[in-house]
Structures are given as structure tokens and as C-alpha cells.
Amino acid sequence: MSRLFSLLLLALLGGCHQAYFGTINIGADAPLVEARSVVYDAERDLAIDIYRATDAPANAPLILFFYGGTWRYGQREWYRFVGESLADHGFVVMIPDYRTAPDVAWPAFVEDAARAASFAKTHAAHYGADPSELFLMGHSAGGHIAAMLATDARWLGAVDMKPRDFRALIGLAGPYDFLPIWNPRMREVFPDKGRLEETQPIHFVDGDEPPMLLLRGDQDIVVLPRHNEEMAALLGSVGVPVETKTYPQVGHSQIVTALARDRADLAPTLQDVVAYVKRMAAAD
Secondary structure, three states: OOHHHHHHHHHHHOOOHHHHHHHHHOOOOOOEEEEEEEEEEOOOOEEEEEEEEOOOOOOEEEEEEEOOOOOOOOOHHHHHHHHHHHHOOOOEEEEEOOOOOOOOOOOHHHHHHHHHHHHHHHHOHHHOEEEEEEEEEEEOHHHHHHHHHHHOHHHHHOOOOOHHHEEEEEEEOOOOOOOOOOOHHHHHHOOOOOOHHHHOHHHHOOOOOOOEEEEEEOOOOOOOOHHHHHHHHHHHHOOOOEEEEEEOOOOOOHHHHOOOHHHOOOOOHHHHHHHHHHHHHHOO
């Protein structure tokens, strides 16, 4: 790992997230059609950024990506590198904001995510995507949010959708069962109202989920291996196609940073995600 990248990683862990992602986004410009700050929920002042390559095929797969940040921070523009890198490979990519703590608590951010999913399906064709080729994707807390949409049908049901409206879910270092909650700051995000199990994706797996690709790094000390292992085992037991990969010498932040065009040396995240989406989109 280079000294520069080590310093940037320390900046991220220290809270300088905007500076960290700003550095990754330097030089990320490409021949893309971008629609930024498109409002998807005027009542809550929430917007979405949309990326599509100028030479993208018609009816391209659409990836709806939810960023992480312990359900407390994050901005869609920090993840421009994700949108542009995936758009390079012929996908339409949508990256929405969602409300975070301490302004809101569970389940506000999942409700926001469902509204973003509705926007993606309704507007897919307008942006050159196929509304029948939708993919959920998320990193860390965003992986949890995406997994809630894929497992607990109530959230998408509220916007007249269902989990299988998505061809697959791609989880990057997602926490799928983190009970009990001991951390006071986490309790602010997930207040105990007697039904904390309802905040955990793993508790809703019943066989109606879309296929899943679950990725993690073996140096991740934030989200432990059991999250992928237990989720994959349960999905497999009810007949849901699931694939898992563990990258050596990759930590919690590196797995998403590796999606940037010039960070492929960190992990094969981009390569694996692109191959998976193309394979699933081609399958009928």
C-alpha cells in the first residue's frame, strides 16, 4: 500500500470523508451523459445522480447504488467514481442520497431507499436502461439498506414493487445481522422498540429474494466474516442463488475504493461486479 493511500485511508477513518473521496474522484471525468441532483423526493429534498456512457447500448442494465457511512453520513457526489467506473462498462448507474442520523432513525433511510428504487424503475427507460434489468448494490450501511429492500418485501411493497423486480443484489461488506446492538451511537440509529429483529435483513430471508453476490475483504474489521457466511448459508438453504467472494489483504473501505478506474490493484471488485451484472442480465 502506498504512503499516499495510507494517509488517505487514515483521513477517511478520521472523518475527512469528503477530502478522501474527492481525491479518488480526481481525473474521473469520462465521455458520459450525467444527470446530477435529479430530485426523486421533493417532500424530503432528496436527489439522485445518474451516469450513462455516451456509447452505452440501448436498454442497458441499471445499477442502483447505496453508499455507506454508518447510517450517519455520506453524499452521493462522493461516489462519482462508482457511477463513472460502472457506466464505462455499459450500465446506467443511479446513486441516491438518503436521510441519515441524527436527523432520522430507522426505518427512514430504508423508506427513502424504496422511493429511490421506485424512481429508478419508473425512469429507467428515460435514461436508456431496461426497467426489467434492475440491480441493487450497496457498500457497508448501504449494503444493509439494499439488503433490506431485497429481503423484507414491505418496503418495496409500499411503492408497488417487490424484491424480485431486481435481477440481483450485490453487497460489498454489508452487515446483515448485527444484533445485539451495544454501541450507544448505533442505538440512536436503531432505537429498541421491542422489534429490533425487523432491522436485520437475515431475519426476512424466505426464498423470495433475488440472487445475490456478497463480497468482502479478509482484512475487514468493521463487518465480520459471519455476515456473508450466515447470509449465504440461509439464502442457499431456501433456494436463492448466492455467490460469495473474499478478497485477500482487503479492508472495509478498500473494497469500494477498488471500484475506481485507477484502483483496480486494490481488489478485483470492479471486474467481479461487471462480470456478474452482465451474466445475470444475459440470463433468462
